[in-house]
Amino acid sequence: MMIVVLFFIIILIVHREQQNRDEEYERIRNYVPDIIIPSMDLVLNLTETRRSVKWDLVIRIPSDLPGYYTCLKGSFQTFILYQGVNIANSSLSYNLIPNWPQLLNTSSVAFEGDMDSVVVKDIMEDIKERRDMRFGTQLLFPDCRSGRTMNYTCDETALRFEPGSQRKAATFEKTSPVCHYIRP
Incomplete structure (x- = not known):
């Protein structure tokens, strides 16, 4: 027993x-490792005839992403979202080094004609009323494991305008937005 x-x-x-x-x-x-955006800057170009917004992003690629998950050479896309609406995107070719953390710099530009007039109005009201705005970011990288795309959605980023300026804004929160892989 x-x-x-x-x-x-x-x-x-x-x-x-x-x-x-x-x-x-x-x-x-x-x-799948997370990606961090340590820096995002915004510059408004306001003229009598047209308005445009330019975003500069610095994206920190972790050391365990290149080579296994993401191809060492390729191109990725960034999308800037305001209140859930895609208002700008850009593509960038890259060369990564395996097992090495790296920074990628990219810029996106949106012209008033590219954006819904309601979105432009909301952005302008945020600038006047709160002096800050919140943007989302989405990243698409080529997936070397499957040949498809790795979709990352990032935490919202708060941008605050510099004192005395209604044209230039930068992130002001203590933590950088983290981009999380979204499984297909």
């Missing part, structure tokens, strides 16, 4: 260990 109980306990322990190994394997298999 004691041998049967001991045998049963051993089977339970082995089964639990196998479950832990399976869970750890799934966690590792599903892991």
